Amino acid sequence: xxxxxxxxxxxxxxxxxxxxxxxxxxxxxxxxxxxxxxxxxxxxxxxxxxxxxxxxxxxxxxxxxxxxxxxxxxxxxxxxxxxxxxxxxxxxxxxxxxxxxxxxxxxxxxxxxxxxxxxxxxxxxxxxxxxxxxxxxxxxxxxxxxxxxxxxxxxxxxxxxxxxxxxxxxxxxxxxxxxxxxxxxxxxxxxxxxxxxxxxxxxxxxxxxxxxxxxxxxxxxxxxxxxxxxxxxxxxxxxxxxxxxxxxxxxxxxxxxxxxxxxxxxxxxxxxxxxxxxxxxxxxxxxxxx
Amino acid sequence: xxxxxxxxxxxxxxxxxxxxxxxxxxxxxxxxxxxxxxxxxxxxxxxxxxxxxxxxxxxxxxxxxxxxxxxxxxxxxxxxxxxxxxxxxxxxxxxxxxxxxxxxxxxxxxxxxxxxxxxxxxxxxxxxxxxxxxxxxxxxxxxxxxxxxxxxxxxxxxxxxxxxxxxxxxxxxxxxxxxxxxxxxxxxxxxxxxxxxxxxxxxxxxxxxxxxxxxxxxxxxxxxxxxxxxxxxxxxxxxxxxxxxxxxxxxxxxxxxxxxxxxxxxxxxxxxxxxxxxxxxxxxxxxxxxxxxxxxxxxxxxxxxxxxxxxxxxxxxxxxxxxxxxxx
Numbered sequence: 001x002x003x004x005x006x007x008x009x010x011x012x013x014x015x016x017x018x019x020x021x022x023x024x025x026x027x028x029x030x031x032x033x034x035x036x037x038x039x040x041x042x043x044x045x046x047x048x049x050x051x052x053x054x055x056x057x058x059x060x061x062x063x064x065x066x067x068x069x070x071x072x073x074x075x076x077x078x079x080x081x082x083x084x085x086x087x088x089x090x091x092x093x094x095x096x097x098x099x100x101x102x103x104x105x106x107x108x109x110x111x112x113x114x115x116x117x118x119x120x121x122x123x124x125x126x127x128x129x130x131x132x133x134x135x136x137x138x139x140x141x142x143x144x145x146x147x148x149x150x151x152x153x154x155x156x157x158x159x160x161x162x163x164x165x166x167x168x169x170x171x172x173x174x175x176x177x178x179x180x181x182x183x184x185x186x187x188x189x190x191x192x193x194x195x196x197x198x199x200x201x202x203x204x205x206x207x208x209x210x211x212x213x214x215x216x217x218x219x220x221x222x223x224x225x226x227x228x229x230x231x232x233x234x235x236x237x238x239x240x241x242x243x244x245x246x247x248x249x250x251x252x253x254x255x256x257x258x259x260x261x262x263x264x265x266x267x268x269x270x271x272x273x274x275x276x277x278x279x280x281x282x283x284x285x286x287x288x289x290x
Numbered sequence: 291x292x293x294x295x296x297x298x299x300x301x302x303x304x305x306x307x308x309x310x311x312x313x314x315x316x317x318x319x320x321x322x323x324x325x326x327x328x329x330x331x332x333x334x335x336x337x338x339x340x341x342x343x344x345x346x347x348x349x350x351x352x353x354x355x356x357x358x359x360x361x362x363x364x365x366x367x368x369x370x371x372x373x374x375x376x377x378x379x380x381x382x383x384x385x386x387x388x389x390x391x392x393x394x395x396x397x398x399x400x401x402x403x404x405x406x407x408x409x410x411x412x413x414x415x416x417x418x419x420x421x422x423x424x425x426x427x428x429x430x431x432x433x434x435x436x437x438x439x440x441x442x443x444x445x446x447x448x449x450x451x452x453x454x455x456x457x458x459x460x461x462x463x464x465x466x467x468x469x470x471x472x473x474x475x476x477x478x479x480x481x482x483x484x485x486x487x488x489x490x491x492x493x494x495x496x497x498x499x500x501x502x503x504x505x506x507x508x509x510x511x512x513x514x515x516x517x518x519x520x521x522x523x524x525x526x527x528x529x530x531x532x533x534x535x536x537x538x539x540x541x542x543x544x545x546x547x548x549x550x551x552x553x554x555x556x557x558x559x560x561x562x563x564x565x566x567x568x569x570x571x572x573x574x575x576x577x578x579x580x581x582x583x584x585x586x587x588x589x590x591x592x593x594x595x596x597x598x599x600x601x602x603x604x605x606x607x608x609x610x611x612x613x614x615x616x617x618x
Contacts, residue, residue: 021521022420023594025415025418025420026420028411028415029415029416029420029422029423030428031431032412032415032426032430033425033426033430034428034430035489036430036431036432036433036493037429037432038443039433039444039448039489040432040433040436040444040448041560042444042448043444043447046447054453055452055453056453058458059455059458061412075596082321085396101339101340101343102340103315104336104339104340105336105337105339105340105341106335107336108337109337112333112336113333114333114334114337116465116616118610120337120341121610122343122606122610124340125347125602125605125606126599126602127344127349128543128546129546129598129599130348130352130598131549131550131571131591131594131595131598132541132550132552132571133550133570133571133574133575133578133591133594134352134355134591134592134594135347135348135351135355135554136575136578136591137358137587137588137591138350138352138354138355138358138588139347139354139582140350141358142351142354142579143353146530157343157346157347158347160343160345160347161344161346161347161348162347162348164340164344168340168365168541169539170498170501173539177329177505190511193333193336202562206347208395208501211497211501215494215497216491218435221374221437222437222438222439222553224437224438224552224553224556224557225552225553225556225571225575229578229579231417239437239439240437240438240439240440240553241439243437243439243440243443244442244556244557246443246560252446252447253293254450257443257447258444258447261436261440261444263439264437265360265432265435265436265440267435268435269428269431269432271435271436277535279295280356
């Protein structure tokens with residue numbers, strides 16, 4: 001800190017920012033929005049354009065004339081709804097399991113008396129680094145022996161285990177930030193560890209848990225390699241595999257691909273918007289102020 | 291006058307074992323604490339489901355893979371015998387392996403660096419209070435929410451050599467004179483993949499860093515501001531040191547994730563053109579599921595696995611050290 005810095009008692013705490021930094025913030029946030037939404041909007045526009053407009057000399061930014069052929073095509077000709085259903089089942093079930101199992105484990109690691117705490121965390125961390133490609137061949141052999149190829153089971157179990165390290169580490173960090181005085185108080189009142197977990201830790205850490213769940217759902221929804229390796233039947237293949245297989249022999253159906261992108265991204269955008277509030281609210285700050 | 295230790299038992303609850311205690315005393319104390327205070331079979335019971343799932347799907351297969359890597363197993367023939375280290379000998383003499391190795395390292399370094407820096411910038415903007423922040427934050431989640439396969443296709447269309455929007459815009463603004471065949475040419479293919487990855491993953495980075503920034507009490511930056519620190523100083527003196535653990539964790543996850551990149555490459559270029567984007571995961575996948583060489587493919591994946599361990603141990607040691615320093 002420089003020597004010239006002096007306490008300025010008149011300085012307003014509530015709004016220390018000067019206008020130019022306000023302008024900068026709005027400019028930066030505009031850039032972020034363009035960066036994030038631009039490619040997707042182009043995909044949306046593409047999905048509504050005629051094929052002959054897509055390969056014209058000059059790209060059209062707006063879909064005029066508008067056409068829904070690509071959307072009709074992906075559902076009627078390519079049975080896209082089946083991939084969506086499969087993805088929902090697999091990602092939904094694995095995320096729920098992952099949150100319950102992972103949160104309990106993270107609570108034990110963050111709050112209870114575990115002598116090998118850092119050993120366990122290090123182990124979980126190490127596991128999360130395993131390149132998935134290192135387990136795909138052995139798991140393929142195992143799944144094949146168990147008759148689990150082309151089932152939901154195999155993908156749910158794999159996504160559960162892949163998501164756990166991430167969930168445990170992130171929730172461990174969240175639980176650590178909750179003051180231990182809350183636990184102490186509850187323990188003095190006679191509460192057992194699981195009671196403390198469900199009655200105190202979970203409600204306080206809910207925004208963090210929701211965010212973590214959202215991230216692990218998206219990870220499961222996006223997963224491609226295991227789904228590609230373990231499923232060959234349209235009744236079990238997930239959305240990423242479906243879209244990857246959209247390429248036709250003689251040309252790339254950009255319009256259909258764009259339509260499929262729009263369809264699978266919409267539910268996720270909706271989820272994000274719904275959970276947005278919970279992410280923002282700082283419940284920890286309200287429970288105990290330092 | 292002697293001062294009695296105040297509430298030692300409560301404070302010990304979350305501190306790691308102090309080295310000065312003898313091991314036996316420590317174990318005895320812990321057992322007593324677990325059984326007397328908690329009356330539980332032990333907090334370890336809560337870890338069993340998680341560790342069981344991880345063991346079955348990650349640890350056991352890795353060991354099985356290690357075993358496979360010493361065999362000549364192929365799914366297309368009845369060959370399945372122990373052949374020692376000849377898979378590894380073949381691997382180290384394999385030009386394709388070293389080619390893929392180089393691309394993987396290049397990709398990991400470039401994407402992690404870019405994503406950490408841009409992600410931190412985004413997170414800092416989003417910690418400020420301004421009108422429409424919720425909209426920006428929601429918009430930022432869109433790239434992350436889109437499946438990687440879709441991102442590949444989307445960038446395939448954006449960067450298309452003939453009708454791509456990027457070529458059109460670049461020509462419109464006079465940056466280039468003729469269309470560039472982005473992912474169809476060996477020189478631009480890998481940078482295109484890095485761009486696609488940066489676009490897709492930076493918001494995830496920003497989210498993690500934002501969560502880290504929000505745990506830093508606003509009163510700290512306010513106090514610094516009252517003391518006359520400008521925003522730049524507030525960041526480097528107050529926020530950055532407190533954010534460093536979150537930043538490291540986020541960067542580590544990113545680096546390890548980038549190292550095993552598969553989807554983007556497999557869908558966008560398939561490793562081409564002329565193997566210029568072949569990375570370790572795609573090479574391994576092809577060996578496993580196209581050539582059906584489970585033995586050789588497992589040797590490849592074992593080497594990848596060892597490399598990740600080296601990267602992880604580096605980060606892990608640093609992090610654990612920090613954790614122990616921080617909470618005393």
